[in-house]
Amino acid sequence: MKYELVSGFETHVELATATKIFCGCTTAFGGSPNTHCCPVCTGQPGALPVLNRRVVEFGIRAGLALNCKINTVTHLDRKNYCYPDLPKAYQISQYDKPLCEHGWVELESGKRIGITRIHIEEDAGKLVHERGVTYIDYNRGGVPLIEIVSEPDISSPEEAREYVEKLQLIMRYIGVSDCKMQEGSMRCDVNISLRVHGSDELGTRTEIKNMNSLSFIERAMEYEYSRQAEILDAGKKVEQCTMRFDEHTGETYVMRTKEDAQDYRYFPEPDILTVVIPESKVKAISDSLPELPLAKLRRYITELGVNEHNARLMYRYAKVCRFFEEAIAEGASAKHCSNLITGAVFSALATEEDKEQFSVSLSSKEFAKLVRLIDDGKINFTLAQMTLSRMLADGGNVDDYLTAADLAGVDEGELERLCAEAVANNPRAVADFKAGKEKAISALYGYIKRATQGKADIKKADEIIKKLIN
Amino acid sequence: MKGLLTRLSAMLRSGETSSYELTKKYIAEIEKSNPSLNAYVHLTFERALKDAETADKMLKNGVGGALTGIPYALKDNICTDGLLTTCCSRILCDFKPYYNAAVVEKLNSVGAVLLGKTNMDEFAMGSTSETSCYGAPLNPRNLSYVTGGSSGGSAAAVAANIAPYALGSDTGGSIRQPAAFCGVVGFKPTYGAVSRYGLIAYGSSLDQIGPITHTVSDAALVYDAIRGADVRDMTSAATDAAPTVLDPEVKGIKIALADEFFEGLDGEMKALIEGVVKKYEAYGAEVSSVSIPSLKTALPVYYIIACAEASSNLGRYDGIRYGFRAADYSDVDDMVVRTRTQGFGKEVQKRIMLGTYVLSSGYFDAYYKKACLLREKLKGEMDKVFEKFDLLIAPTAPVTAFKRGYSGGNAIETYHSDVCTVPVNIAGLPAISIPCGKTKTGLPVGMQIIGDRFADSAVLSAAYFCEAESVCGEEIYEGDVRL
Structure with a gap:
């Protein structure tokens, strides 16, 4: 293959805290629409967010497990965009000072996939389309997430799968998330670009949004690889864009191009104070990691x-x-x-x-x-x-x-008697064994097991049988 | 102590009157004068009479506090459970929250009686209350003039004595400036001293709720009833557990006058404030003049930061979940655009656009980021002042109340009327505006006393000196007991 695949992942992981990131509502999956809600997570006028301490602790836990440096003085930012599932018209997230930075995930080959950053943020609600009507369910709104951003260190769909599986396992081990892709508690945005083998330069990348299955990720990456390779082979340029993967056709399609890229107008969230984490807290969390x-x-x-x-x-x-x-x-x-x-x-x-x-x-x-x-x-x-x-x-x-x-167990005399019986009753197996078919002797073991309902010590029986045969 | 609330409370406790009777009197007065004053925009009389009965039971049982049974008015950007809370904007024209603001909870728990919600500039954006979708309130001191804003309805209700006291909110002077224009007392506490939970946000890092009252002692009583840390507001902080003690002794206190506050100030207004300052000196205060160079940047810093935060805070009004929704639209995006275009007034739209612009990529560094740096610089200079001095004295506004309709065509001049109040919000300081006389045209002039963060009681005490020693003549008007 002429081109090398260069891929980085942005992985959203829902944290398994009992309550939401900025209010006391439950984070339980499902529930009747809009029953896990309050003025805060539905963005009612005058309501204010209060940062859930556990979310910060879980974020630190994840960061330490991925070998990150923890920013002990950090803050939250507003990411402004307008969409019906986002009731405040801004997502409270982190921009220039993420909770964790500069870590890695080790693959079994020993290769390390760099972790650029991990930040905490809130999830949005969900649009439900039914018979031409769109409803909004805000139950998921305000569920805490971490976004794990990797370096573009992934160079094959297989590595991608292992990277995601490793993340999943680590998050489960440390108890911060169940990482169920089918329930959406783990979702990946996949960035892909190609470059000629041996080149140091990064190509123009495309981003495939919201992947929620390992096999889709692999298929989408394979498809996107060949799509981009075709463009490059034709001497054209890959256009930077955001894409979706159609699981039915197995193809990626463009959602929006660079020109329609949103300006999120990030600025520090004034309703939440600077988060200051004592070093002792980081150490305690580190000590508690399994x-x-x-x-x-x-x-x-x-x-x-x-x-x-x-x-x-x-x-x-x-x-x-x-x-x-x-x-x-x-x-x-x-x-x-x-x-x-x-x-x-x-x-x-x-x-x-x-x-x-x-x-x-x-x-x-x-x-x-x-x-x-x-x-x-x-x-x-x-x-x-x-x-x-x-x-x-x-x-x-x-x-x-x-x-x-x-x-x-079976007493020695009885076992010897049974072994003799086994040898006598299985002349063919004995003959095969003598002819060099080692496995043939298992027929005799089976005989002993049946006769003793599994109580006999087969090791001992083996010794006796071999003595008898030889 | 000189105070309407103290007197009303004593009368209620002694049984001289009941909360029910008192509430009925105020209702009668409101019915008489509010149609012309337009101070209240939503009246809650039915509920008020019920609450008054509850308060009377509390009084009978000897429970509650200083404000038990006393009626009050609330600015319309403070959430009231089941009652209209519109920010005087078409976009929230039918909005009834299903929760109370923290301050309302506190006042409810002591048996305060809400008479109604007061007029204001739309989303608190304005200095005259003329951007209200219900039309402007009138200044009870002179009906040809505006009340100031944005808490103009609250100031007018107190000035006309159709509310014993009112709550307002102050983002860049919205309590102090209308208090000055209407000749009443307006107190903006330290940022964080009063919970903002349930205050509909304009500029979140600047907004603060506070009282508008007839007297300084009234302001202290209301402040004590609403202050304190709230778990629902991370920016709130614990304040002194003990009630505020007003100490009129000014001997030895160090007062600074910053030249920048007085530059270009009208001679008549300057003389009134200097007259009061002389009294402080006469009673033993040490007065010095200082320079705070960053005050010159305060106005643009304020408009950049407040508008940036507002552009984000007001993004949620899209007609989807609550409030006004445009009648005709082709799809969701079109609905949001039409709803916001029709629902927001011109001034609000202007500030949303300004705020969006200063946060946009490519302009962020030149505007928002720079404003934040200048904010830190001003804070630093203020900190320096308060290392050496106890208080700053300044005019509340460089002008007296505008003629009605004037500011529509004079936007910059109107913005400039906030020049003395915005530095206080930028630095998160406490400040009070008290009346210090009238101009020859008979319009009230306000004087501002500013303190260090969480030195709220020092600010109140220094203002109380004026009240106790009557240094401002008859200008601190106690308000008649309505019987």
Whole structure:
């Protein structure tokens, strides 16, 4: 490919505070139209905004998690524009002094995507079109947002996806947002330009507004890449403009050109005092940050010895990780814990949402107890998995399902007898094994498992069987 | 203490009259003189009589405060739950808020009785109250003259004694200048001393609510009832918990006269103010002359900042959610344009355009940003003055009331009448205007006492000196008790 893709993202993330940024109304998603409203968030004459302290704290939290410098003296600004979903005709945002600046997000390759700035602002309401009539719902108006602006460091749709996924994970980990793209709590504006490989100059960019799905982002970027490449190949110039992506046609189209660019007439918001954040506050927030996703993934694999597949399945869900870490703190092995979690536990949690919420009737303590039984060779993995499924279904404890007999295992004499029986009854498998087909021996394990309802220690059985065969 | 409110309160407490009776008297007076004065634009008599009955119960139970049961008038840009609040603009002609302003809540809680909403310049933009969509109020001192503005209706209602007191708002002199023109007392507290919650914004960094009263002691009583921090207004601040103590002792206080305030001032007005200053000296105050060079930039700084903020504050009046909406339109954009074109008066449109211009990219640095820098400079110079001095004394306005209809064709001269009041708003200071005499034509002249931020009680005390020692002759008119 002749051209290099150069892309920067502006990502809006709705903060998970209980109340709105400038009033006490709930931020809950949905609700009957205009029921989560008050004079402040509907811009009634005379109403004044009062900055929600939690919004600043969440903003700082996000900034620190993205390696930003925090501006401890900052202010809010008015961004003036006229649209029916914006009841004051200005959005209270931040212009020349954002809360956070100069950070980065690390991709798995080790590449860093620079974060230019993060600022706090209010969301607008929503227009609802029904049968030729337009209604306005201000429930979303005043919901707090952070806007995360990246450097133009993203050079492929795949990197874009990873960048957004990493942002999503980090925000969820630190508890500032659920980042649900389908509900609009995370939305991206994608800036794209092209340049000939090796060039340092940036080309003219276009901006695709309001993308709310990862696959749309990838498709839109691919489409926009070829559109711009075609223009450049023809020796023409790309025109700077704002675009939308049509998800049905898979094409981008121009919303407005540079000529109609709005003049937002930013100026400092006089109703809100300068925000002064004590260094001690920043430190306290920094100290309270959890281990971040990429560090956790790497630790699971290298320090805990979890296989990469399982580690990747688990690290996406903060609550799953907490459960896992609690269990190993109880002395259970990381290997068996991760196998059971990604096996029986995940089978009980069908959707992404279920895994995210992780509401299971199982304590990490009981879970650890079960895993320790495998670790100690008291039961085998199969029995553990069966028991775990029952515990998840009925909410019982380990002791409710495993009898003393189960825990006693199969005595040595009995196991030897069963092994001999298995060898005698499976001549073909034995012959195959002897011929070098290592896997053939699993038929004999199956026989033992069935005969003992999974209670037999397969490791021991393996030793006995191999002795018998050889 | 000399004060109408003190006397009314004593009479209500002693049972000499009731709030209900008193309210009825005021209603009768309003019905008699308001049709010609046009001081009130919305009358709330039915509610007033009900509130008076409630107040009488409070009085009977010995609860409430100094203002319990006493009627008052409210400028029409202060929100009243369920009652018209129009800013005297066509664009809000039918607007009834569903919430009370913080000051209204405070007055309600002590059983104050609202008589009605007073006339004003549209959105408080003006110096004569003639930009009101209801027509101008008349100056009770001389009906051929304007009341001043923008709180002209409030000043006229007090001057005509059809309100024991009134609240106004002051962005660049809108309490003090009409008080001066109508010969009453007008007090603009320190920015932040009174909550702005529910005050419909003009210039948010300058707006402040304050009382218009007959006497300084009345002003202090009303100020005490409305001041204090409010969680709904981040720019509000805690004030002294204790009531304001008026101390007429001026011995040893340091008063500064800034030359810039007196430059080109009419000789007659200058003499009246100097006469009062001499009294201060005679009673032991130290008076010196100072220079505050940035005062010369105050007027343009004010008009740039106030208009910039106004252009943003008034963006919300688009006919979508409340207020006036144009009758015919082709689409949403057209509706907004027509609504604003028909709903706003000429002066408001002028200031919105001016404010939009000074914030536009390419002009922002030359106008708005520069104005902000000059604002800081003026604040710095004021701070310096108050390091050495307790108070500044100045004229309230360089002129007396204009003839009715004069300012329409003399916009610049009208803007210039704010020259002595705007520096106070730019620096967020407290200032009071008290009557200090009349010109030969019989028009009242106001004198301004300015203090450091949150030195409101020092300002009130210094003004109270004039009242207590009658240094202004009969000019501080106490107002008759209406019985």
